[in-house]
Amino acid sequence: MNARHVLRFLTTRVATVVLVLAVVSFLTYAVFVLLPANPAAAACGKPCTPERLATAQAFMGLDKGPLQQWWDFVVGIFTGRTFGTGAAAIHCPAPCLGYSFQLREPVTTLIAARFPVTASIAIGAAILWLVIGVFAGTVAAVRRGTALDRGLMVAAVTGVSAPSYLVGLLGILLFGFTLDMVPVSGYVPFATSPVDWAWHLVLPWCVLALLSAAIYARLTRAQMIEALGSDYARTARAKGLPERRVVTRHALRNVTIPIITLFGLDLGVLLGGAVITEKVFSMPGMGALLLDAVSTTDLPLVVGITVFSAALIVVANLVVDLVYGVLDPRVRA
Amino acid sequence: MTLDHADELVAAPSSPGAARPARRETWWRVLRRDRFAFTGLLVVVGYVVVALTAPLFLGWLGVDPYTYHLDALDENGAPAGWGGGISAEHWFGVEPLTGRDLFAIVVMGSRASLAVGLGATAVAVLVGATLGVLAGYAGGWVDVLVSRIVDVLLGFPALVFMIALGAIIPLRFPHSPRILILVLVIGLFGWTSIARVVRAQSLTLRSLGFVRASRGLGAGSGHIVLRHVLPNLAATVVVFATISVPGAIGSEAALSFLGVGVQPPTPSWGRSIGDAVTWFSSDPMYLVFPGLALFGITLAFNAFGDGLRDALDPRAVRR
Numbered sequence: 001m002n003a004r005h006v007l008r009f010l011t012t013r014v015a016t017v018v019l020v021l022a023v024v025s026f027l028t029y030a031v032f033v034l035l036p037a038n039p040a041a042a043a044c045g046k047p048c049t050p051e052r053l054a055t056a057q058a059f060m061g062l063d064k065g066p067l068q069q070w071w072d073f074v075v076g077i078f079t080g081r082t083f084g085t086g087a088a089a090i091h092c093p094a095p096c097l098g099y100s101f102q103l104r105e106p107v108t109t110l111i112a113a114r115f116p117v118t119a120s121i122a123i124g125a126a127i128l129w130l131v132i133g134v135f136a137g138t139v140a141a142v143r144r145g146t147a148l149d150r151g152l153m154v155a156a157v158t159g160v161s162a163p164s165y166l167v168g169l170l171g172i173l174l175f176g177f178t179l180d181m182v183p184v185s186g187y188v189p190f191a192t193s194p195v196d197w198a199w200h201l202v203l204p205w206c207v208l209a210l211l212s213a214a215i216y217a218r219l220t221r222a223q224m225i226e227a228l229g230s231d232y233a234r235t236a237r238a239k240g241l242p243e244r245r246v247v248t249r250h251a252l253r254n255v256t257i258p259i260i261t262l263f264g265l266d267l268g269v270l271l272g273g274a275v276i277t278e279k280v281f282s283m284p285g286m287g288a289l290l291l292d293a294v295s296t297t298d299l300p301l302v303v304g305i306t307v308f309s310a311a312l313i314v315v316a317n318l319v320v321d322l323v324y325g326v327l328d329p330r331v332r333a
Numbered sequence: 334m335t336l337d338h339a340d341e342l343v344a345a346p347s348s349p350g351a352a353r354p355a356r357r358e359t360w361w362r363v364l365r366r367d368r369f370a371f372t373g374l375l376v377v378v379g380y381v382v383v384a385l386t387a388p389l390f391l392g393w394l395g396v397d398p399y400t401y402h403l404d405a406l407d408e409n410g411a412p413a414g415w416g417g418g419i420s421a422e423h424w425f426g427v428e429p430l431t432g433r434d435l436f437a438i439v440v441m442g443s444r445a446s447l448a449v450g451l452g453a454t455a456v457a458v459l460v461g462a463t464l465g466v467l468a469g470y471a472g473g474w475v476d477v478l479v480s481r482i483v484d485v486l487l488g489f490p491a492l493v494f495m496i497a498l499g500a501i502i503p504l505r506f507p508h509s510p511r512i513l514i515l516v517l518v519i520g521l522f523g524w525t526s527i528a529r530v531v532r533a534q535s536l537t538l539r540s541l542g543f544v545r546a547s548r549g550l551g552a553g554s555g556h557i558v559l560r561h562v563l564p565n566l567a568a569t570v571v572v573f574a575t576i577s578v579p580g581a582i583g584s585e586a587a588l589s590f591l592g593v594g595v596q597p598p599t600p601s602w603g604r605s606i607g608d609a610v611t612w613f614s615s616d617p618m619y620l621v622f623p624g625l626a627l628f629g630i631t632l633a634f635n636a637f638g639d640g641l642r643d644a645l646d647p648r649a650v651r652r
């Protein structure tokens with residue numbers, strides 16, 4: 001692989017990302033802006049005279065056409081925006097994802113305050129689910145046909161079928177209330193106390209991870225069985241390598257590739273799962289912010305969070321693609 | 334056409350009618366032997382029967398999910414008595430605060446779950462199969478366009494979008510039924526994997542001998558798609574639809590759990606579980622019964638779907 005190939009690979013991928021983000025933000029904007037729930041009407045107060053409504057709309061930039069509104073939004077991400085003029089003007093510094101007139105805060109600030117919670121849940125759970133899934137799948141494949149294999153696979157089907165919030169609540173009931181081992185709700189920032197941070201996240205991580213791990217265990221098992229029966233595995237055995245080394249060095253590396261592909265597709269699921277987990281464990285993350293914004297019809301906040309999550313997934317997918325390129329020499333050609 | 338393809342022309346199921354009875358019997362026998370999958374099928378049929386006959390069944394028992402029974406509650410609003418108020422009158426106990434019969438709520442809840450699960454899957458299959466065949470068979474820019482859309486949607490934070498849409502569409506269409514909104518929103522986010530598989534298979538089918546022969550004999554694209562491509566895709570689509578149902582059921586429950594799905598007083602398992610969050614330290618049964626109902630249908634569909642795949646998909650490894 002030479003530098004020109006890398007550059008071309010990167011340029012195409014980044015161009016796709018930018019295109020996807022533009023389309024996603026436009027669609028989000030179109031769906032939400034074309035709705036009759038007018039944020040200006042909510043901010044206008046009572047009695048709401050037509051003049052006051054018009055002033056509020058102009059202040060929020062809602063008097064322009066839909067395309068112009070979207071463009072203002074996109075430009076605001078890079079340059080910041082100012083709503084209104086004169087003494088009453090509100091400045092929303094770049095990267096501006098909109099302004100919540102109900103909470104009187106830029107959407108970016110609101111998201112930044114909540115995002116560490118969601119990221120803590122999602123990243124910890126993702127690591128745990130990949131480790132457990134690949135490990136369980138490998139064990140089942142190596143011990144194929146034994147009671148251990150059957151037990152793991154029955155557990156996997158059960159895991160796939162159980163909704164995460166249900167398992168989460170039962171987990172709280174058992175480990176939180178009955179055994180009094182872990183905290184049942186809340187979040188402690190990492191900076192305050194790393195130990196308390198992890199202690200509060202143990203149960204959410206396990207709940208979110210175990211359910212998705214089930215799918216990965218099944219995939220790993222199937223792939224591993226195929227890999228262990230392949231010619232290169234036989235060659236490795238023939239040259240006298242112990243089975244353990246054949247599994248870890250030769251088979252596992254090939255199994256990683258479909259796992260990473262699936263993981264890239266599951267990033268959205270991971271984020272959705274984090275939203276549900278936040279609700280179960282009463283954690284003040286981005287999902288909780290979204291649910292609040294939805295119940296108060298805070299449209300700029302809803303749009304901002306939606307576009308931000310889409311961007312997050314698209315960028316994370318780009319990272320997964322790059323990792324993929326490192327792992328699998330064939331895609332680099 | 335070279336000679337290598339001659340056997341393909343003969344062996345390919347160009348007249349599906351002749352080969353069909355034997356094949357149907359085979360997959361049914363395979364499924365019948367798979368005890369796990371067959372139990373799943375029986376459970377699914379049981380849920381469907383309960384959902385269809387729920388009002389009659391509950392009327393016959395003399396309970397309904399809407400009547401308040403405040404006499405069944407204690408002074409805190411929690412169900413009075415053991416196990417969330419389980420009694421001869423209220424088999425699963427009652428709902429906290431309202432005293433509505435939990436058995437009736439769980440039984441009626443199957444309707445929302447199955448309606449959204451099956452409805453959304455139908456939407457997803459319709460959209461996914463149509464676009465998949467279109468992309469695979471037509472190729473060219475259609476294929477590029479569909480494949481791009483699929484790529485974008487596949488990695489999407491669908492739940493975040495569904496939360497936003499589930500909350501905002503009712504503002505625009507206040508009188509539209511919530512179930513229909515859920516069917517459309519979940520269905521329109523769920524068609525991508527079906528489209529991908531169908532596209533890949535159409536691509537293969539397009540180059541097979543019997544399709545090429547048909548084209549060579551002067552058949553139009555419409556005829557080929559309807560008579561040759563679609564019949565050969567049927568097994569894949571059926572398997573995928575079955576595997577998709579639990580996901581759609583789970584989405585409905587998740588959205589209702591988060592408070593943006595089925596609205597009260599229509600019973601929904603997801604919403605009951607969501608309501609149970611504040612009660613489950615004192616009344617765990619309020620969580621357990623709707624939870625078990627939801628878990629049961631999802632597990633049954635997954636087991637049945639897995640078995641059906643093994644039975645119908647010739648490439649899948651038989652257990």
